[in-house]
Amino acid sequence: MLSGSDTVYVLRYFDVIGRAEGCRLLLTAANASWTEEHPEWPAEKANQPFERLPVLVERSNGNEWILCESLTIERYLARVFGFMPTDLKQAALQEQMADQQADLLSAFFGQLTATGDMKSKQIDEFNTLFDRMVKEHGRILSRSSSKQHLFGDQLSYADISLYAFYKLFIVYLKCYQSDIAEIVKSKLTPEIINLILSIEKEPQLAPHFSKCDTMAAIFTAKDF
């Protein structure tokens, strides 16, 4: 672990799952000292380095260091707290998966906001990409020595990133599109559902679920 015991973190974001769930899960799994701030918006916009959220504030020895961009924050926390492999190739495989997931979020909003003849094209593209993502998750899992982890036999950045990704689509994005959770659930394989629920049961993540629901209740016997 590369963080001093007197280092505290503040995660600034909106009070929603959104793009910060991976950061929250990493800070929790790391057992870091951290709190969340929900800045008044847009009143506090001008006070953020890029006028956007999330922002990570790291305070140690009286110094404050600030980092922006959700995926950069995730990769940083993963490296600081040892969830990212030190081998460059292994790290690139985990980062690739996270970047692909982020593309899928963009594709979701693309099909949501498309109009006219672009709409059905964007919906098809989103569905194709999502199916491919599930297949990719399955492919990585099939090569893993453990069915409870994507890489190796311990909780990694990839596991946390995957969990946050599915939580985003199954729990959060229905506020934008009411049927997205059912659409996504129908694409999941029993192996992926098992993986999601295994990650959720990781002891390191237990404190997270004192603040929010698990996804266990969302998957019924029919999904297995």
Next chain:
Amino acid sequence: METNKNPQYILRYFDRIGVAEGSKLLLSAANVEWTEEHPEWPQEKPNQPFGRMPVLIEKHVDDTDFVICESGNIERYLARAYGFIPSDIRQAAFQEQLRDQASDMFAAFISQLVAKSEEDRRENFAKFDGLLDKLVEVQTKQINANGNNGHLFGDKLSYADIVTYAFYKIIVVGMVKRQANIVDIVKPKLTPQLIKLITAVEANPLLSSYMTRSDSVAAVVTKPTSARL
């Protein structure tokens, strides 16, 4: 300069200046053997790991291949492998956030380019414009903090220098055919510090072979604006 012949790289992308530009610059600066492939599209789509490009293939003498996708991921991998990203985790993250911001700005540029209605185009343009202004402000502040020496950090060509340059190249050189007025929009926003950085990147000896076959961004951004008659 002798290139390092092991490993060798293949970068698969379209034959254009796009999100693979940063990777091309890094491969060149790393002085490794690399080639570009422009697969027939969309015929070759199913043959790519994720149906998309760019794709980086790292070939080894023992015939093993390491394949990765996602432009930002490819850049970070090459930059770490060849020493353009600092090993200090905080410094690395600070550079990475600049790339992610530039990428967001470019995504907003594309949104306004492809917008169907005039209302959407105006809204998306405002977002692009805002992100660009903020990015220029943050980049310029960092260049100043670094002593305005033609680099964002330190005094050697870094990942941050390269990806910052790459995104300006994509917009003022790559996108000109698709949006003729983009140079007139972007050029006035560039601070002297950024123009100095762009010029310094192009003049860096590590990129001399790259520049023999690439358009100059410095030429575009330093070209005097015609006097109004």
